[in-house]
Amino acid sequence: MTPAAPAIRVQNVSQTYGAAGDPRRVVALGGASLEIARGEMVCLVGPSGCGKSTLLNLIGGLATPESGNIWIDGEPVRGPQPQKVAFVFQESALFPWRTIQENVELGMEFQGVPVSERASRARESLATAGLSAFASHYPRQLSGGMKQRAQLARALALRTGILLMDEPFAALDEQTRMVFGEELSLLLANAGKTIVLVTHSLTEAVFLADRVAVFSARPGRIKQIVSVDEEHPRRQSFMTSPKLAQLRNELYDLLHDEIRSTMNLPAAEPGQ
Amino acid sequence: MNSRVTQRLVQAAFVASIALLWHFATASGRVAPLLLPPMPAVGHELSALAADADFWPDLRTTLFELVMAFLLAAAAGTAAGYAVSRTRYAVRTFEPLMAGMYAVPAILLFPLYVLFFGLGPGSKIAIGATIAFFPVALSTITGLSGVNRLYLTAARSMGASSGQTFRLVMLPAALPAILAGLRIGANAAFMAILGAETIASFAGLGHRIVSMAESMDTAKMFANIVLAMSVAAMINIAVSAAEKRGWKHEQA
Numbered sequence: 001m002t003p004a005a006p007a008i009r010v011q012n013v014s015q016t017y018g019a020a021g022d023p024r025r026v027v028a029l030g031g032a033s034l035e036i037a038r039g040e041m042v043c044l045v046g047p048s049g050c051g052k053s054t055l056l057n058l059i060g061g062l063a064t065p066e067s068g069n070i071w072i073d074g075e076p077v078r079g080p081q082p083q084k085v086a087f088v089f090q091e092s093a094l095f096p097w098r099t100i101q102e103n104v105e106l107g108m109e110f111q112g113v114p115v116s117e118r119a120s121r122a123r124e125s126l127a128t129a130g131l132s133a134f135a136s137h138y139p140r141q142l143s144g145g146m147k148q149r150a151q152l153a154r155a156l157a158l159r160t161g162i163l164l165m166d167e168p169f170a171a172l173d174e175q176t177r178m179v180f181g182e183e184l185s186l187l188l189a190n191a192g193k194t195i196v197l198v199t200h201s202l203t204e205a206v207f208l209a210d211r212v213a214v215f216s217a218r219p220g221r222i223k224q225i226v227s228v229d230e231e232h233p234r235r236q237s238f239m240t241s242p243k244l245a246q247l248r249n250e251l252y253d254l255l256h257d258e259i260r261s262t263m264n265l266p267a268a269e270p271g272q
Numbered sequence: 273m274n275s276r277v278t279q280r281l282v283q284a285a286f287v288a289s290i291a292l293l294w295h296f297a298t299a300s301g302r303v304a305p306l307l308l309p310p311m312p313a314v315g316h317e318l319s320a321l322a323a324d325a326d327f328w329p330d331l332r333t334t335l336f337e338l339v340m341a342f343l344l345a346a347a348a349g350t351a352a353g354y355a356v357s358r359t360r361y362a363v364r365t366f367e368p369l370m371a372g373m374y375a376v377p378a379i380l381l382f383p384l385y386v387l388f389f390g391l392g393p394g395s396k397i398a399i400g401a402t403i404a405f406f407p408v409a410l411s412t413i414t415g416l417s418g419v420n421r422l423y424l425t426a427a428r429s430m431g432a433s434s435g436q437t438f439r440l441v442m443l444p445a446a447l448p449a450i451l452a453g454l455r456i457g458a459n460a461a462f463m464a465i466l467g468a469e470t471i472a473s474f475a476g477l478g479h480r481i482v483s484m485a486e487s488m489d490t491a492k493m494f495a496n497i498v499l500a501m502s503v504a505a506m507i508n509i510a511v512s513a514a515e516k517r518g519w520k521h522e523q524a
Contacts, residue, residue, distance in 0.1 A: 062429060080428055089425070090422070093422045093423065095426075109436075109440070110431045110432040110436050110440075154430075158430065
């Protein structure tokens with residue numbers, strides 16, 4: 001590992017789904033590049049189908065890019081790296097036949113962590129996520145927000161430097177999303193992890209991120225990066241601040257034409 | 273009164289009204305006792321069954337055939353289901369084939385099995401296993417090939433080996449479907465074995481029922497039918513209980 005290497009480096013990465021000549025062939029990513037520093041929180045936003053989740057999976061080594069390169073800590077990615085990268089998915093990624101504690105322990109079980117250490121690390125990360133009282137519950141007994149905290153606990157227990165979150169709020173109602181967002185900001189400010197989060201919500205992106213990467217419509221490229229200059233952990237007051245509203249509007253302006261193009265609408269003419 | 277209690281009451285009333293119909297039909301003398309024996313006569317024969325020297329070996333024969341057929345079908349069905357579920361291509365090729373074969377009345381193979389395995393338990397085990405094989409194999413395919421992709425992705429991201437993915441993710445995810453297949457298979461095997469025994473056999477509950485019908489001993493025959501029905505009910509209760517254990521996370 002080179003000390004100067006960024007935590008994540010993505011260079012001109014493209015990904016296509018479907019065989020050549022297939023009319024359903026889709027170019028999901030068309031040459032995306034991005035560098036993420038250690039301890040930084042980056043949100044990916046963009047029109048649906050622009051390849052945000054694809055990029056996340058490529059960074060995590062769950063798929064191999066068609067062209068381009070990805071490095072984690074200066075080393076090229078060749079497959080899943082459970083020692084370095086943990087994922088948080090949408091809420092249904094908890095295993096329903098395991099209790100919350102058993103779900104949190106599973107990743108460590110895969111990696112051969114001794115039984116006693118698994119239990120103590122799981123208890124520790126459940127406490128961090130505020131779920132100690134629900135260790136022996138099954139996922140279906142928990143609310144949507146609690147399930148996502150459980151998934152976060154599962155990822156934290158793996159003690160990786162990098163956390164990749166694929167629309168972790170997608171299935172939550174708006175109030176829960178906002179409260180969960182605040183908790184996440186507090187929790188992550190203390191954890192000092194490098195985080196990449198895919199979201200549909202521009203408000204969330206601004207609220208959580210150090211930088212927001214805005215994708216173009218398919219084939220996805222990173223169109224622009226917007227920096228959010230605000231201390232972590234962020235409070236409720238930031239959520240309602242003019243600063244957040246202004247940044248959100250800036251993102252919306254950037255996305256507007258991209259979204260129209262994915263809907264097959266002509267770009268709006270200026271002045272209309 | 274909650275709906276569970278009223279459901280039980282309606283069920284009890286339904287059974288009681290059938291018993292009443294039976295009682296009035298025989299007590300009025302309109303139905304010949306040869307066709308439908310009076311209930312007390314059947315009850316008397318039922319209590320005499322335990323003392324019948326031939327009864328226990330016959331029951332043992334049928335249960336032995338059932339256990340063997342079920343074990344064979346469970347082993348072969350889950351193995352075949354696992355093999356087919358390995359690739360999408362195999363699922364698309366063999367699943368419709370097996371579903372088609374499941375729809376064929378396999379009891380038609382019984383005369384052939386009698387030629388192969390004789391009139392003893394061998395031919396009953398073969399027909400029971402054949403009939404139970406398909407629901408077990410089909411639900412194993414459904415269970416293993418239908419595992420939520422997100423579970424597999426999550427497992428891979430946490431560093432699961434392929435063996436760990438199968439043992440700790442695919443198997444528990446598919447277990448409810450596999451258990452449902454085993455329950456259907458156990459019931460189907462029991463039906464097939466009793467039916468086969470009534471067609472051609474030396475022993476077993478089905479054999480008893482036919483020989484009593486042939487000697488016009490209908491009260492005894494009804495007693496044996498009632499007994500066979502309660503064995504079927506007990507099998508169903510036992511396998512359902514086993515199935516529910518596999519679903520414990522769904523009940524809490």
